[in-house]
Amino acid sequence: MVSDLEWPISQQLDLEATALLAIDMQIDFLGKGGWFDRIGVDVAPTRVAIEPLGKLLEYCRSNSIRVIHTREAYRPCGGDVSENIKWRTSHSGFAYGDPTPCGRVLTRGEGGWEIIPELAPLENEWVIDKPAKSAFWGTDLEYGLRTLGIQNLIICGVTTDVCTQSTLRDAADLGFDCILASDAAAASKTENHDAYIKLLSSPSSGVAPIKKVDEIIERLEGLSG
Numbered sequence: 001m002v003s004d005l006e007w008p009i010s011q012q013l014d015l016e017a018t019a020l021l022a023i024d025m026q027i028d029f030l031g032k033g034g035w036f037d038r039i040g041v042d043v044a045p046t047r048v049a050i051e052p053l054g055k056l057l058e059y060c061r062s063n064s065i066r067v068i069h070t071r072e073a074y075r076p077c078g079g080d081v082s083e084n085i086k087w088r089t090s091h092s093g094f095a096y097g098d099p100t101p102c103g104r105v106l107t108r109g110e111g112g113w114e115i116i117p118e119l120a121p122l123e124n125e126w127v128i129d130k131p132a133k134s135a136f137w138g139t140d141l142e143y144g145l146r147t148l149g150i151q152n153l154i155i156c157g158v159t160t161d162v163c164t165q166s167t168l169r170d171a172a173d174l175g176f177d178c179i180l181a182s183d184a185a186a187a188s189k190t191e192n193h194d195a196y197i198k199l200l201s202s203p204s205s206g207v208a209p210i211k212k213v214d215e216i217i218e219r220l221e222g223l224s225g
Helices: 050-062 083-090 141-148 160-173 190-201 213-224
Strands: 018-023 066-072 126-130 152-158 177-186
Touching (some): 018 050, 018 160, 050 066, 050 177, 066 141, 126 141, 160 177, 177 190
Parallel strands (some): 066 126, 152 177
16 A cells, blocks of 8 residues: 555655645635635535644644645736636636635635635745646746755645645656645545545555654654654
8 A cells, every 4th residue: 555655765854855845725725705615615624634734834843844835826917817717716606816705716915815824834934826736837846845955745735636636746756755644634525535545545546655644743753863
């Protein structure tokens, strides 16, 4: 099983070469008045990731492991909004740029674009704004990781079945040594999360090990102690 593979592959952990990548923990996906909430999606299933991710975030900050956040949203001018995105969001009931209590849907600088207060980035933490599902598409994330010498990625966030797994797959294909923190990831429906965890855990997947936050922290302590 992929989930039983050791991480990192080298069995030697360099904290300076390791980063936590937290995907799209934004009000639009987890908060009242955000996009999910306005289109009738219960945000409770996505919010289950908050506490485990907070624990992982605290550990990484306390142990000098770099933290990187992402936000999915588009420029106010609409210059990076494809026809596909316009079509998909319009069929959800609230299209890109439509007003909500948290500002315009999926728009940079609006309230829903912000990361939830419980997981707010520190001033020294990198935040990537992405115009796509994968954090590697249309951003300088790969360049930055290479520049910083990052080799190992702990990936988590929302949603498991869309942006999180898209980023995980791209990271693995780009040669980064990844692990997915399964309980610090979530989807709009619990069954979707469970299905993707099962899919990514299959021997034929070959993407990355999948562990819970406590297991990852134990692994980090064992390799860095």
